[in-house]
Amino acid sequence: MSHPRDPYDRSHEQQADDVYGQEPWMLDPYADPYVGQMAPEGYTPEQLYGQEPYVPGPETGQMLAQTGDPPPYESDYQTGEFTGEFQPELQGEFQPEYEAWPTADEMRVGEPEPEAEPQRGKGGRMAAAAAAAAAARPRLRRVRRQRGRRLDNTALVALGLIGAMAVALLLNRPHQWEQPTLAAESSAPKAATVVCPGKPKAGADEVSVTNAADGSGEVTLSGPGAGKGAPATVGSGKVTTTAAKPGSVVIKADKEVAPGLVAGRSTTKPLAATACLAPQAEAWFPGVGAGATHNSILELTNPNSGAATVDISLYDEKGVVAVPEDLRGVAIPGNTTRTFDLLHVIPRKGELSLKTTVVRGQAGVMVRDRAVALETGATKEDYFPGQSTPAETNLLVGYPNSSASRTLTVVNPGDAQVSAELRLLTPKNVLTPEGAPEISVPPNGQAQVDLTKLLDKDSADDAYGIEIVASGPVTTAMRSVDGGDVAITTATETVSEATAVVVPAGAGVGKKRVVIAGPVAKTGSSGTVQVVPVTAKGKALKAKSVEVGPGQGAEIEVPAEAALIQLVPEGVEVNAAVVMSGDGDAVVPFHPLRSEVRTAGVAPGLPLPLEP
Known part of the structure; x- marks a missing residue:
């Protein structure tokens, strides 16, 4: 029989449905079953911890009897003495299998080795396990608190940097950044x-x-x-x-x-x-x-x-x-x-x-x-x-005065259809002639227009060129044929500084004229252009100057013996060409003179400013 003050005797307490779940031998071995309880009278905590693992006695059978379940074997519930025949099949069904209590070494399997083995005092293996668990818990809690504080500090620093950057962007708008001056070298x-x-x-x-x-x-x-x-x-x-x-x-x-x-x-x-x-x-x-x-x-x-x-x-x-x-x-x-x-x-x-x-x-x-x-x-x-380059506005300056046929070709290199408008260049203005054709160019294709009647002397006596204004970049050229002779007029390049062309001179060359077109844009400036004809030996002939401006141009006759024609614009951008006639016709456009090479300056600086 158990001691009348046996602390494990709970027969006097109200039992739960799951009796075996309340047995001390099924509890967590690391838990202290006496936390928050008073030790029974006559027992000290050391005596309680020093007891051997509990083995069910007659009290367990008495508790089973109170539940109303049939006993697995006949016995005296008061004394626990066996009075009937032993039935092994029932014993295996109702009697639990008891496992040995784990040792201290088994309980420490999988745990990190402590710096120093805690001194095992009086109380046995349960006391040692409880002491080890109690010593480990505070250290884990301290580590968690330290990590939490470190993460909080990092987050605060990051938020502070983000706030500083936001304030800097508000105070210094990107389009107000000053860029270093990069002077191109010539x-x-x-x-x-x-x-x-x-x-x-x-x-x-x-x-x-x-x-x-x-x-x-x-x-x-x-x-x-x-x-x-x-x-x-x-x-x-x-x-x-x-x-x-x-x-x-x-x-x-x-x-x-x-x-x-x-x-x-x-x-x-x-x-x-x-x-x-x-x-x-x-x-x-x-x-x-x-x-x-x-x-x-x-x-x-x-x-x-x-x-x-x-x-x-x-x-x-x-x-x-x-x-x-x-x-x-x-x-x-x-x-x-x-x-x-x-x-x-x-x-x-x-x-x-x-x-x-x-x-x-x-x-x-x-x-x-x-x-x-x-x-x-x-x-x-x-x-x-x-x-060389497609453009939305193309100037075809200079063409023969008379021709049996004139064919304009417009090429659209883009992927969308382009519409173009034709205008005539005259010495006083740029005008849209009556009956001007509507030009529609398919994507990645060409369109051709017959301009023979439109550029006839009777309808365009003073015209010296054509302006093509398109809704997208295009390239243009006009082919003039007269008596089997061919003359090609292409889109000219803009010239803003002195340039020159060499032309044939001799018995087979008759008249020569320099055709000059002023700036296309209405905002362009006006200025003077000087034309200087020079012979093959370097003798300068009589120079002529004309005033040109937006929508205004001029034609200047040049002596037949001129082998070099110099064009000197002053404060104005022009497009110009030389038209020659004799045993046939020819058109030679002016190109910008390659007199210098520009190298871009390089310097460290801020990114390019954005538009506000």
Whole structure:
């Protein structure tokens, strides 16, 4: 029997439904069962902790009897003595399996080793386990509190930084940041290269070179049309003319002659002329031909020793045209020229528009446009310089006074349809003529307009050019044909500083006139333009000055013996060209003179300001 003061005897207490769940041997071994309780009379806490694990006695059977469950075996509930036969099958069903109480080492499995083993006092294994658990709990709580304080401090610092940045942005608005002044550096070019296309099919051919600045020295002529490539001496204001073979000619100048280098190629019978241009990364040729009566020859010249590659695109009224294999990724070996006769490469009726894009190296690009008379087979050619960049406003300045047919071609490189308006340039104003056609250009396509009647002398006697204003960037060109002769008028470049062109002079050249168009925008300024004709030997002829402004232009007659024409704008931007007549017609536009190279300044600073 148990001791009358046995602390584990709870038979006098009200029992719960789950009797076995209340047994001390099923409780947490780390928990203190006497926390908050008074020790029984006559027992000290040390004596209680020192007792052995509880083994159910007769009191347990007595508690089972109070629940009303049938006993698993017959016995005396008061004494616990067995009075009946033993039934092992019932014993396994009702009698719990008791496990041995875990030792202190087993209870410490999986826990970190303490710095020092707590001294085990009197009380046995339960006391040691309770002491170890009590010693560990405060340390864990202290660690959690320290981590919480560290995270709180970090969050406060981050919030403080965000607030400071917000205040700084409010006080200093981005569009008010002061940027450092980056002054671009200008210097004279140390070298210059221009490419002259091959000669037309007929006519006496020559290449002319000069320096429109103050430089003088030697230039090198190379290429199929230069023969042995002997150097030529060039002086400021003097035109050096050399005979050339049918092929293209590459002219290279060093630092003495590079600033202000000007060159051209021409024939006099029949008349054809063009400026020799620097290599272009991109060029547009609206209205080329690939048919029996209108044919064009594309000429690609590589002025360097390294290889070059050019991509070619074609357009018509319906959109992009499939490019033949011969025109895909055209490879040009160093110091060579490749020509493509479109009649043989992509024969078709009607005009095309052509675009060249240099994807590797450098290349000079030019088209020779040809008119063929089917009855006689007579052929006449003229040079077709390309337009470098599409623009919303294009000025076609200068064209022959009389022509049997005039065809305007407008190319739209964009993906949306573009509408364009045609206006006439006159000396006094820019006007929209009566009966002007409505021009609608499909995306990635071209549109052609017949301007023969509109530009007839009776209806546009004083007009000297055309202005095309489009709703999107376009490229334009006009082809004039008269008696089998061809003249091409392309969109001109804006000139704001002194420049010059070389033109043919001789018996085959008749009248020459310089056509000048003032600024397009109404906000443009007015100014004067001086035209200075110079002979091949450098003799300056009588100069003339005219006043031009927005919507106002002028035409100036030039003596036939002029081989060099200098154009000097003063405080105004202009577009200009030279129109020549004789054994045919030719139009040579002015280009900006390459007299300096600008290098952008670089300096550390704040990001670019945003718009407010």
